[in-house]
Amino acid sequence: MMTPNEYYGITKENIEKNAKIQIQKMNPESGDDGVYRALAIDMIDTIDDNEDLDKPTVIILPVGPVGQYKYFVDEVNEDNISLKNCWFINMDEYLNDNNTYIDINSPLSFRGFMEREVYSKIKPWLLMPEEQRIFPDPANPERVDLLLKELGGADICIGGIGLNGHIAFNEPMPKLNPKKYMALTTRIVELSPETKIANGIPKLNGAVDMMPKKAITLGMKSILASKKIRLGVFRDWHKAVLRHAAFGEVSTSFPVTLLQNHPDSIIYSTDFAAELPYEDGTV
Numbered sequence: 001m002m003t004p005n006e007y008y009g010i011t012k013e014n015i016e017k018n019a020k021i022q023i024q025k026m027n028p029e030s031g032d033d034g035v036y037r038a039l040a041i042d043m044i045d046t047i048d049d050n051e052d053l054d055k056p057t058v059i060i061l062p063v064g065p066v067g068q069y070k071y072f073v074d075e076v077n078e079d080n081i082s083l084k085n086c087w088f089i090n091m092d093e094y095l096n097d098n099n100t101y102i103d104i105n106s107p108l109s110f111r112g113f114m115e116r117e118v119y120s121k122i123k124p125w126l127l128m129p130e131e132q133r134i135f136p137d138p139a140n141p142e143r144v145d146l147l148l149k150e151l152g153g154a155d156i157c158i159g160g161i162g163l164n165g166h167i168a169f170n171e172p173m174p175k176l177n178p179k180k181y182m183a184l185t186t187r188i189v190e191l192s193p194e195t196k197i198a199n200g201i202p203k204l205n206g207a208v209d210m211m212p213k214k215a216i217t218l219g220m221k222s223i224l225a226s227k228k229i230r231l232g233v234f235r236d237w238h239k240a241v242l243r244h245a246a247f248g249e250v251s252t253s254f255p256v257t258l259l260q261n262h263p264d265s266i267i268y269s270t271d272f273a274a275e276l277p278y279e280d281g282t283v
Contacts, residue, residue, distance in 0.1 A: 036067035165254030
């Protein structure tokens with residue numbers, strides 16, 4: 001097993017070799033858009049493949065990364081791709097201290113983002129019914145897991161990776177063994193300081209004390225049950241996260257490492273995020 005000193009020293013030229021989660025490094029000229037386009041293409045291809053088989057499409061979606069949605073919406077509208085047989089299941093949402101959703105009009109609201117930037121921009125006759133646009137419900141957390149089970153699990157899960165390795169808002173739980181962590185279902189969680197800082201800087205310009213303390217999140221059980229998992233990395237701190245995820249020890253201290261045991265997971269990385277975290281990869 002590699003130590004941090006070893007995997008933080010893996011150069012971008014070697015980042016795709018021997019990774020325990022497959023890494024696809026995008027063309028340097030494509031920038032962040034290369035990752036976003038790859039995620040959008042995966043969504044479209046999954047819908048097209050299922051349409052050919054006359055099957056519904058079930059996709060677990062994030063609000064972070066979000067750049068893929070512009071390309072997805074444009075493709076759907078330009079090619080008149082019907083979403084009527086699709087189920088879009090968002091993985092999480094922020095909560096108030098009393099375990100209710102934050103206001104949908106808040107700039108932090110994932111429900112508000114999906115309505116403004118995705119659903120309202122798709123031609124109405126192509127859009128799926130509202131009941132097929134799902135968020136986990138803090139008043140009935142088990143509902144989304146039961147729905148996913150009824151639908152046969154997600155065809156694909158799209159997502160990102162948090163600073164502390166979280167997927168959705170599945171925060172590190174170092175005292176829990178991997179088997180039990182992978183069995184976690186949808187639930188209300190307390191957000192870690194790292195998550196509040198990483199998410200509060202771009203959204204609230206550093207007003208981290210105004211970040212919600214809680215969220216509702218899909219558990220790793222439903223995420224890992226997805227037939228395919230596709231993650232995007234592109235930030236400066238993703239340089240370290242990418243290496244820890246794909247080369248580090250499987251651990252509930254860095255939850256994304258649990259995807260090393262998934263049969264079809266890929267991390268799309270910008271050329272920038274594949275660079276060494278610090279000079280020469282040594283401290």
